[in-house]
Amino acid sequence: MAKPKIVAIDDEVEFIGMLKDYFEPRGYGIEVAVRGAKGIEIVKEKHPDVVLIDLKMPGIDGDEVLRLLKSMDPAPKVIFVTAYDDGGKTKARLLKMGAYAYFDKPISSLKDLEDVVNKAAKR
Ligand SMILES: [Mg+2]
DSSP states (O other): OOOOEEEEEOSOHHHHHHHHHHHGGGTOEEEEESSHHHHHHHHHHHOOSEEEEOSOOSSSOHHHHHHHHHTSSSOOEEEEEEOOOSTTHHHHHHHHTTOSEEEESSOSOHHHHHHHHHHHHHO
């Protein structure tokens, strides 16, 4: 079975570089964007299975990206990867809004993220 297609949106260039370096050699198609608006454009063009998004970004932030993605048909699964921490309040809100999962940054295990990406793509 083909590996899931991923789009990663994060204003941290080093972080999305690391995601690309992890997923690409493992056979995943992964496109990256450092701005929400550009990320949305790529999602519309590539129809990924899973979108990885940062929460805090200049311009369109992760919240708004999630809202826009949820209005798409079919909507890709959204996984947040963020260093933002307010004791779980934001996490709970985003999951309620329809995010599939939420990872804290720095990511302790890219393999865990990979597993959740695969799970999300199957749903
Ligand atoms: Mg950020």
